[in-house]
Amino acid sequence: MVLGSLVIALVSHAFLVQNRLYTTQALRTDIQDNVRAATELVARDVRETALGGVMVAGPRTLTVRSPVAVAGVCFRQGSPDADVMSEGGAAALDADAIAGVAAWRDTAWVYRGVPWSALRGNDASSAANCAATGADTVGARESFYRLSDLNTLFPGGVRVGDVVMLFRETTLTIRASQLDSTALGLFRADYGRAAMEFATGVDTTARFQYRIGPDTYVDTVTASGLARVDAVRFVAGARRPPPTGAADPVTFGWTVNLALRNVR
Secondary structure, three states: OHHHHHHHHHHHHHHHHHHHHHHHHHHHHHHHHHHHHHHHHHHHHHHOOOOOOEEEEOOOEEEEEEEEEEEEEEEEOOOOOEEEEOOOOHHHOOHHHOOEEEEEEOOEEEEEEOOHHHHEOOOOOHHHHHHHOOOOOOOOHHHEEEEOOHHHHOOOOOOOOOEEEEEEEEEEEEEEOOOOOOOEEEEEEEOOOOOEEEEEEEOOOOEEEEEOOOOOEEOOEOHHHHHHOOEEEEEEEEEEOOOOOOOOOEEEEEEEEEEOOOOO
């Protein structure tokens, strides 16, 4: 009976050790997938950021502007409106995501926050107007549309041949998770839309950092320095409580540097 009890105890111990190792490995795989998904999300938004498009740069909050569509001005109305052309026209736009319009001035975008409902004009004659100034509208009449008040939004108005950008605003935030009260989460919100939690179990070490010089990264950039940001570093980390019988939590983290592709 004593020998049998020893055998059972040894087998049980081995089973518990193996089970703990399996659970730890499963947790590690889960948080690695979580961190990679969070990194891919951040990388996509950062790399789509337009020149001068960093709006808020804090350790746990990043807001950027990125193109929904880039259009060319093909007719300037006598009124404040202007007709423009972009591939697919107004019907192809994600109208709910549009946070405003920007015009290219010399070496920079000039941004104006205006909802799509205020920008959208009556474009019944846009194609004809642009054809009169030399635009090829054959088979593409739906690509021409009108933007209201475009000439009053920018100093000096716009001219035929100018480039404008309809942009979205996206905010990435690291804050208390809505799915796990003991952890942080990574949230993403487009302009006018509710924030969605894309990663849960984010570690307290996770943060954004910003490059403002060749080798200088900082956690916070004030409004006057936002134009100098040319890269974002995402310090990604995740944590899970220790599995049963283990003393230490399961953690995983890495750091990725993301250049703003549209900065130059």
